[in-house]
Amino acid sequence: MAPNEVLMVGSVPETGPQEVFCRLLAALPGRLQAVPDGETGERSNYIGWQLQRFPRVARRNELGGTPLPELGSPTFSLEDIEPTGYDEAALSSYAEFTRLRQQKIVPPDVLFQIGLPSPYSVITGHIKPELAIAIEPLYEQRVAESIDHIVANIHHNDLVIQWDLCFEITALEFNQGRLTDKRHQPYFSTSVLQGLVDRVVRLCKRIPGDVKIAFHLCYGDLRHKHFVEPEDTSLLVEFANALLSHERIGSRTLWIHLPVPKDRSDAEYFAPLAGLKLNGLDSGSKSPLLYLGLVHANDEAGTRKRIETAQSSIPFTFGIATECGLGRTPLEEIGSVLQICKDVTTERSSEHL
Template sequence: MSNSQITPTDRMSQAGVLLTGSVPLYSTEEVIKYCGGGLGDVAVGIPDGEVGDRSMWIIYQAYRVLDGHPQLATIQRPQPDYNWRPSGFDDFWLFAVRDGETLHLDDIGYARTAAESYDTFRELKAAGIVPSSARFQVSLPLPESAASWFFPNPEHLRQAIDAYTTALQRELAAVLDTVPHDQLTIQWDTCWEILDVEEAAPWTLPGGEPPLERFRAMCARMSSAIPPEVLLGYHLCYGDLGHKHMKNPENLAVSVTMSNVAAESSGRPVDFVHMAVPADRADDAYFAPLQFLRPGPKPFLGLVHEHDGLEGGVLRWDAAAKFRQDFGIATECGWGRRPAWQVPALIKLHRQILEARAG
């Protein structure tokens, strides 16, 4: 069977865990050792942990790429001035395109960092520390997620989305040139897009296509060039600034709808999709929309919460299993805003839940 004939179900049959990206350790080597050694045989891919100043997801784009850009003016930044980490959305980085300028972005860092991290991954795999079957995972924000937080002016936002679309296509091509396709997982971080569909984004593009149709178009634009040997998925994220969602989903209906749209419009198979599960939801009403998830992407449900451990994870698993059986598990979002000492326990907890319910 050729790679193009392998269905997402076949490709994902051994995957029980999704690591959505960030891990609060001190180096890429530490992350790959811990996560690859602990979960590499069951994970969709092993990320580099988004360590250091990448731990707050796209915030590092604000101060590494956008702040000081000659075509941009910084109109708000976290306080005090030496700080780059916002404490909330009233303390966020905001930018404006300077009069007469058209925004262009050069190196935005994702491909360069992925190349460095893949070298570490390859060395640890060769040393037998990471299982030979493990893939290297690169998480990239879809363009609206990369740009929209920072540009409240709608016309400037359109420019920023266009600039990030071009830049991310270039970064993706570089990753595909660097990492062997049969060892690569690409995850699109999809946060602004789902919040916009949920009418929970701080601002949106007025007029034109509605958010769900923009998402449909962007799936086609960003994913169709990814070769079939690469695993592809979408992390549908409700935010994690201050360990709080920008909106708690009422149920999985919007996530299921966006998963179906991604599967229809990506121009190639979608292998997985990640969906958030709040800790206090183990009721039928929350999981019932899973019955409407079309064949294709394997869902990974964010039902792992450290505060209620194995008992809570199993409770949420059993609720989800009433409506869908072929799913994997994850935390609700990346681990990067947790303390480092929680990492070994989180890895163990994923194993415990899988052993308790997946067999």
């Protein structure tokens, strides 16, 4: 049986939210349980637009940071960290979302999807490692303020917040010795897995319990290359299970998304997913809790093969997606991606609506 749901991971190379909403909903009728605003404009470079939120002395040297003073590390306060801007972008896009819903372009059952990078990813990507511990709680506070503003102004039953976890995955791979670039070395000294989970839990505690959450587990998409190729899904399953086992997270997680490389249509890649502990999660939802990022542009045959192998390898249904957002995908490939997503799926039945 063909999958009947598609996840758009986040970014889409369009001019603005209206164009993104309209294009995705027209291209994928009856297949989306949530729709993102496309992370257009300055947000299209993932975390890049957050660099200016930090003082220059705290930024990595290769990103234009200034040298540390010779007489010891500087101290920082919240005033040194500018607001994230994620809340303002979300509220502007939500206004467009509600307008299109009133025009019946957005179906009543489709949620407004907000993708947020974890503070850990932003800090790892932008901040000098020796200053990360000092900067982290301040930036987390700015993210918390953005969350507060979002949940105070968007109807909770319209909303799903997806945490985009990229440098968490590279930290776990570094810990296993599969990445050697020191940039990916965790800047904290506690257990790597537990330290990463604790940080996600802190964020989720800030989100009211009636707001759905989701997770995009990412191996990176820099120039359409992963930081390291996953051996299989075992590390992703370990991280996902550690997240989902926490009471603040599991009971309201709407989905987990993970990548499937283009050349992995073998059962060995998918086999560890049999150990993904989905039982008891968001039991009121009839939508899939797992999205596999197995759609690749101009490769419908390969996509179908990956779906077939996954279906024969894991004991539960799943939806489909690309490996990462489409923001850096060449425009000429977007039509191919959307057409494949439509052609290899069916519309949701009325029981999902």
